[in-house]
Structures are given as structure tokens and as C-alpha cells.
Amino acid sequence: MRRFLVTGGAGFIGSNFVRYMLEKYPDYFIVVYDKLTYAGRLENLQDVAARFGDRYAFVKGDICDAETVESTLRNYQVDTIVNFAAETHVDRSLLTPGAFIQTDVYGTFVLLEAAKKLSLERYHQISTDEVYGQVLEDRSRETDHLKPRSPYSASKASGDLMVLAYYESWGLPVTITRGSNNVGPYQYPEKVVPLFATNAMDDQPLPVYGDGQQMRDYQYVLDHCEGIDVVLHKGKPGEVYNVGSGSEMTNLEMTKIVLATVGKPESLIKHVDDRPGHDRRYALDVSKLRSLGWEPRHTCAQAIAKTVRWYMENEWWWRPIKNGELYQAYYAEQYSQRLK
Ligand code: NAD
Numbered sequence: 001m002r003r004f005l006v007t008g009g010a011g012f013i014g015s016n017f018v019r020y021m022l023e024k025y026p027d028y029f030i031v032v033y034d035k036l037t038y039a040g041r042l043e044n045l046q047d048v049a050a051r052f053g054d055r056y057a058f059v060k061g062d063i064c065d066a067e068t069v070e071s072t073l074r075n076y077q078v079d080t081i082v083n084f085a086a087e088t089h090v091d092r093s094l095l096t097p098g099a100f101i102q103t104d105v106y107g108t109f110v111l112l113e114a115a116k117k118l119s120l121e122r123y124h125q126i127s128t129d130e131v132y133g134q135v136l137e138d139r140s141r142e143t144d145h146l147k148p149r150s151p152y153s154a155s156k157a158s159g160d161l162m163v164l165a166y167y168e169s170w171g172l173p174v175t176i177t178r179g180s181n182n183v184g185p186y187q188y189p190e191k192v193v194p195l196f197a198t199n200a201m202d203d204q205p206l207p208v209y210g211d212g213q214q215m216r217d218y219q220y221v222l223d224h225c226e227g228i229d230v231v232l233h234k235g236k237p238g239e240v241y242n243v244g245s246g247s248e249m250t251n252l253e254m255t256k257i258v259l260a261t262v263g264k265p266e267s268l269i270k271h272v273d274d275r276p277g278h279d280r281r282y283a284l285d286v287s288k289l290r291s292l293g294w295e296p297r298h299t300c301a302q303a304i305a306k307t308v309r310w311y312m313e314n315e316w317w318w319r320p321i322k323n324g325e326l327y328q329a330y331y332a333e334q335y336s337q338r339l340k
């Protein structure tokens, strides 16, 4: 494993992963393959292109386009695919579910076909704790049944099942990681922590869905990247590994950390209509990955505060996004009624 195709590498976690891998492994070559949807941004990789230009290439392409996927794999003699490419926001999956099925299900199939045809050394799928559905008690283990409840998580679960089918049917060397909620640099400000941090900086209300007692495991994005790295190198083909901080907090607790870090009053909190089908709690058992020698380096609280500080120091990155027409249209559709 030396030559990687990182699909969705211009998005939040993908761009952090590419930087992490190129810094850690001086002999690796990475091709980022990305459609550049609203969430994919070359700014996320501009320092990577400058620092690692001879070991990094960018190809604009859709994972649903089998021809371009295959020619890119051949041109760059890729031996490993790591698939981050996806539609990723639950609220958008309630507005436009078709896009999720197209990329997260059909796109995964296209990549698997290409990996099989070219006999790649590894296909790694980036998945999510949301495929287990809400867990009101205990923690999800890799062997648990999948009970996704949103169009996003149902699409991701379908992708996972297809990946495992290629292992069972043709022995394709696949691995899957299921990560909890990530926070860190370059996360599009539709997701809750960057949305709340940037709203707080602008003295805008923080729209907390429902009672704010939903629980999430907010992990730092580089802890997740380290987990993926460990699975790529030490994981067993055909296996699934959970990746998360192993702790969780309520959305209200998260919101208070955001406000305290920015230095703004809790009067900015506004309880609004809940998300339909809102999963009450996710929680992962991460002992399987721990047994490979991996440990998360941040608690939820540390991860959130560190992330908020990055947004305070990097307005150049998020301000143009939030001022853009696309974002404003989305924000109005999602929140104007709720915030009235
Ligand atoms: P993101 O929305 O920031 O980035 C997704 C990237 O995929 C973008 O660069 C986008 O342009 C690209 N993309 C979308 N459709 C594509 C297509 N058809 N072809 C090629 N590229 C396409 O997402 P993220 O938060 O970085 O998530 C990355 C992966 O991690 C996803 O698979 C997601 O399901 C998974 N995941 C995310 C989280 C989280 O908290 N963000 C947690 C667990 C798992």
C-alpha cells in the first residue's frame, strides 16, 4: 500500500486525512478524486498542494462515473482506495434523499467494481456510527444489527453492506471504519459545531433542535484519521472497526462549550422545532480498534473547544462560505421558519 486514491478528499475529513498521511509517510503518493460539491473545496488542500506537490495529485471527478474512476486508477497506478466521498448531512438527506442514494450507494458500488477489476490491494470504506441507528442504552459494537433511521444513514448502511458483499462474494480485501461525529478544521458550517461557533461569533442565535438532550460522541478529526491509518495497516480484511472518543455529551452541553470558548452569553441559545426522526443517542464501543493499539487523544470537550478556536482564527476560510448565495439559500430553507 503506497499509492492511494482518496475519494472525497477535498471535503472535511478527507482533506485532514490526506494531510495527515502525507506528513506521516514520506513514500506515499495520494490522488484526491473529488466532484467538488458544495462541501468539497480546494482551499482545504491548498497547503497540501504547496507542501507535497510531487506526492499529491488532484482529479475532479464523480465516483458514479465508472470510466473516469478506472482511468484515474490506471493512470496513477493506484493500489488502495479510501472512500470518503459521500453526501453527508442528515438535514439535507431529508430535503434531497436521491442525491444520497446516488453517491453513497451507487457510487460505492462503482468504486468496488473498479477495485475488483483492477485487483487492488485494499478498498477502505469510511462509514458512520449512524448506521446502527439510535442506541438508547449501551454502546454499538461492530457485530450489532444495522437499524438506520434517516435517508443519510440508510444510504451509508447500504454502502457498508455492498462493501461486505464484495468481500464475501469475490474476496475483495475490504475494511470499514464507522466513525462518530467528527469536529475539527475545515468542516462545512452546516454541521452543528462550526454552525454554532460561527453563529456565536456573529451574535446570531444557536438553533438547538428540540430539548437539546440528544447525545453525540464528538471526536477530534485527527483521532479519527489515526484510527483509519491503524485499520489500513493492522486491520483484517472483511472486518469493521468503530472509531470514536468512546464518550458522549448532550447537544446542550456541547452548545455551552462552544459559547464559553467564543465568550458569548447562553441567551443566544434558541430551542427550535426538532429534526424529523432525530436519533436520540449514538454511542460506540471502540475496544476492537483499541486492541490494535489505537487510543483517542482528545475528549469530546477538548475536541470541541480546539475546533471552535480554529474557527475563531480562520475566518478567511468560513466567512466566504457563509456569505455565499448557496449557503444563504440553504440556511433560509432550513432555519427561517424555525427561528421566526
Ligand atoms: P464532507 O461533506 O465535508 O465531504 C464530502 C466530500 O465528498 C466533498 O469533498 C464532496 O465534494 C465529495 N463528494 C460528494 N459526492 C461526490 C461524488 N459523487 N463523487 C466524488 N466526490 C464526491 O463530508 P465529511 O464530513 O468529510 O465526511 C466524509 C466521510 O466520512 C463520509 O463518507 C461520511 O459519511 C463519513 N463520516 C462523517 C462523519 C462526520 O462527522 N462528518 C462521521 C462519520 C463518518
Ligand code: TYD
Pocket (backbone or CB within 6 Å): 089, 090, 091, 181, 190, 191, 192, 193, 195, 207, 208, 209, 210, 214, 215, 216, 251, 275
Ligand atoms: P449534525 O452536525 O447535523 O450531525 P448528525 O446529525 O449527523 O449527528 O448534528 C449533530 C447534533 O446537533 C444532532 O443531534 C442534531 C443537532 N443539531 C441542532 O441541534 N441544531 C442544528 O442546527 C444542527 C445542524 C444540528
